[in-house]
Amino acid sequence: MDLMGDGARLLNTRQIREQRGSAGDMSTPATVSALLPAPRPGEDAGATDTQGTVQETATRALSAAELPEPAGLAELPDEEGLALREEAEIEARHRRAADQGDPGAMSALGTLLLRRGDLDGAEPYLRAAVTHGDRAAANNLALLLHQRGYADEAAGWWRIAAVAGSAPAAHALGRYYRERGDEPAAEYWLRHAAESGHTLGAYALADLLDHRRDVGAERWFHAAAEHGHREAAYRLARICADRGQNREAEQWFRQAAARRHRRAALRLGTLLEERGELKEAARWYLTAARDGEARAACALAFLLRDAGDIDQAATWWRRAAQAGDGNAANALGALHAQEGETQTAERWYRTALDAGDINGAYNLGLLCAGQSRTAQAEQWYRKAAYAGHREAANALAVLLLQRGDAAGAEPWFSKAAEAGSIDAAFNLGILHASREDGDAARGWYERAAAAGHSEAALQVAIALQREGDHHGAERHLRCAAGGGSPEAAFRLGALLDRREREGQQEGGTAEAETCVEAEEWYERAAQQGHRRAQVRLGMCAAQRGDVVAAAHWYRRAAEAGSRNGAFNLGLLLAREGAEPEAALWWTRAADAGHGRAALRMALLAARHGELAEAQSWCARAIACGPAEVAERAARLTDAVKHELTA
Numbered sequence: 001m002d003l004m005g006d007g008a009r010l011l012n013t014r015q016i017r018e019q020r021g022s023a024g025d026m027s028t029p030a031t032v033s034a035l036l037p038a039p040r041p042g043e044d045a046g047a048t049d050t051q052g053t054v055q056e057t058a059t060r061a062l063s064a065a066e067l068p069e070p071a072g073l074a075e076l077p078d079e080e081g082l083a084l085r086e087e088a089e090i091e092a093r094h095r096r097a098a099d100q101g102d103p104g105a106m107s108a109l110g111t112l113l114l115r116r117g118d119l120d121g122a123e124p125y126l127r128a129a130v131t132h133g134d135r136a137a138a139n140n141l142a143l144l145l146h147q148r149g150y151a152d153e154a155a156g157w158w159r160i161a162a163v164a165g166s167a168p169a170a171h172a173l174g175r176y177y178r179e180r181g182d183e184p185a186a187e188y189w190l191r192h193a194a195e196s197g198h199t200l201g202a203y204a205l206a207d208l209l210d211h212r213r214d215v216g217a218e219r220w221f222h223a224a225a226e227h228g229h230r231e232a233a234y235r236l237a238r239i240c241a242d243r244g245q246n247r248e249a250e251q252w253f254r255q256a257a258a259r260r261h262r263r264a265a266l267r268l269g270t271l272l273e274e275r276g277e278l279k280e281a282a283r284w285y286l287t288a289a290r291d292g293e294a295r296a297a298c299a300l301a302f303l304l305r306d307a308g309d310i311d312q313a314a315t316w317w318r319r320a321a322q323a324g325d326g327n328a329a330n331a332l333g334a335l336h337a338q339e340g341e342t343q344t345a346e347r348w349y350r351t352a353l354d355a356g357d358i359n360g361a362y363n364l365g366l367l368c369a370g371q372s373r374t375a376q377a378e379q380w381y382r383k384a385a386y387a388g389h390r391e392a393a394n395a396l397a398v399l400l401l402q403r404g405d406a407a408g409a410e411p412w413f414s415k416a417a418e419a420g421s422i423d424a425a426f427n428l429g430i431l432h433a434s435r436e437d438g439d440a441a442r443g444w445y446e447r448a449a450a451a452g453h454s455e456a457a458l459q460v461a462i463a464l465q466r467e468g469d470h471h472g473a474e475r476h477l478r479c480a481a482g483g484g485s486p487e488a489a490f491r492l493g494a495l496l497d498r499r500e501r502e503g504q505q506e507g508g509t510a511e512a513e514t515c516v517e518a519e520e521w522y523e524r525a526a527q528q529g530h531r532r533a534q535v536r537l538g539m540c541a542a543q544r545g546d547v548v549a550a551a552h553w554y555r556r557a558a559e560a561g562s563r564n565g566a567f568n569l570g571l572l573l574a575r576e577g578a579e580p581e582a583a584l585w586w587t588r589a590a591d592a593g594h595g596r597a598a599l600r601m602a603l604l605a606a607r608h609g610e611l612a613e614a615q616s617w618c619a620r621a622i623a624c625g626p627a628e629v630a631e632r633a634a635r636l637t638d639a640v641k642h643e644l645t646a
Helices: 013-020 078-099 103-116 119-131 135-148 151-163 167-179 183-195 199-211 217-226 230-242 246-258 262-274 278-290 294-306 310-322 326-338 342-354 359-370 374-386 390-402 406-418 422-434 438-450 454-466 470-482 486-505 512-527 531-543 547-559 563-575 579-591 595-607 611-624 627-645
Strands: none
Touching (some): 078 103, 103 119, 103 135, 119 135, 135 151, 135 167, 151 167, 151 183, 167 183, 167 199, 183 199, 199 230, 217 230, 217 246, 230 246, 246 278, 262 278, 262 294, 278 294, 278 310, 294 310, 326 342, 342 359, 359 374, 359 390, 374 390, 374 406, 390 422, 406 422, 422 438, 422 454, 438 454, 438 470, 454 470, 454 486, 470 486, 470 512, 486 512, 486 531, 531 547, 547 579, 579 611, 595 627, 611 627
8 A cells, every 4th residue: 555645635526426426335125134135246345335326315405505614624725625525515415314314324424434434433323224224334334343353243244244145245254254264154155255246255265265275266266367356367377377377377467467466577577587578577577676576676686787787786686685685685795796895795695694595604605715714614604504505515515525524525415416416416426436436426427417517427428438338428428518518528529530430441431520520529629728629620620731720729739738739730830841940849748748749859859960969859758658659769869879989
């Protein structure tokens, strides 16, 4: 309900005329037992019962001049003054007619006073009206008594009105019984109201049935929603959404959201965001956020952040966090942490934790760990882990393992993995592998791989390759490479490359696509800095005669520390006549333990007559190997010795 700024709002002339048309139930049967059976469609138990027109025969001759003017009327604006005069005229007419014994006027006057909050003034008129069998008066008297706290007496009058056919009274009586735990009686009267077309009765019946998990609830939610009940539309939308009926759910979410149901607007925004319709999603989030839905404000902020509007995102996060949304407080903390404002970040993380969001404790742990405040990080991780935060349990286990406490780490890894942390499952695989427990390690790797962990999929693929299951290995390598693992991309390229070579050796015709695909995987790994993939990509380019591309990839690998890349770059430069530069790269490769590069330097030195240096390089080549290189270097050493002693 909106609060007014300067006191209660005065009714204008049109509103008073509308109220006069529905002031109360004015028909006048002789006795209570003869109450009218037929309520008007659209009756609402939240207001007073309403029926026909007011009997004004005895009051039509009264003029406005005979009515006393309310005090202070002259000071009011003309429209407000006119409204008060007309209201006073209506009240006076009803009062005169009621004093002359008109039951309809008694009911109308009692209703008017009840709406005004004058319970003491309304009660005698309503009681007088019900003695004449006025159904609306019975319902309104029950409302009055309920407000006074006489619920049982109120129920008696509601029963009288409900038996006479008042749907609002049946609705109120059903709610009375439900509050007292008498669900059979509650269902009887709520069904009576609902079947009479009473919207609130239909919703209340649906709510009761839904509480009992009765499938009949949906029918009445639908009936209430069709008549504009926004909460019913929202509940119906959720039922449809739970069944996967997204189109129907969206329809009802829209209906409820259009009537300013803020949770419906939030759910509609979420549905649209998942579908990629971000502009409309933002509009509904904004609608809900302005109506005070903190979660919508938080969701709107995330959309603004993704669109690059960090300032507006922070504004909405702050509004949501101040309204108690822990997720928004965490987002603000992360924002300040990224900007290096660790104290402010810590304050927002604590706010999130105070709001009941355990992510706040986990984020505090991450913040402390990043500042090398290990003891505090452990405390926050433990707090979150004990509360069931699986990633905090994994982080705590990693911290303990880094400290050398493998026995303490394993239970937390297990707890996190059982709760669904794929990182914890992978870490358990590493832990068991370090103990040379291959079977247990393989089991955890497979579990993590099945959940999409790329490094775990790589480990499973390596195990399958060792076992000779190349098809199984390829499947896992594709998963790992698709997940961003450069090692998996390289291994997949190598597997496809080897398959092509084997096909050629067997005399078959390998498909060109296989070679192309292998090179594509090499390139994906090479772009991520994988040195072996860079060397292999350089070799592919060299085989095609693309010297420029080959040199590019060899150089990138060599500069990253690859001795094979440096050796191959030296070969390429030597062929192009750049022997001095080639010698530089061979020297770097040989210093890194590349036997062939050392042999090349020995040959180069011998050719230039630098026999002592050649002998030194030969010794390094023999030490580095492999066997064939060592054999050639030994022969060269003998030749150099012969020359030196000649």
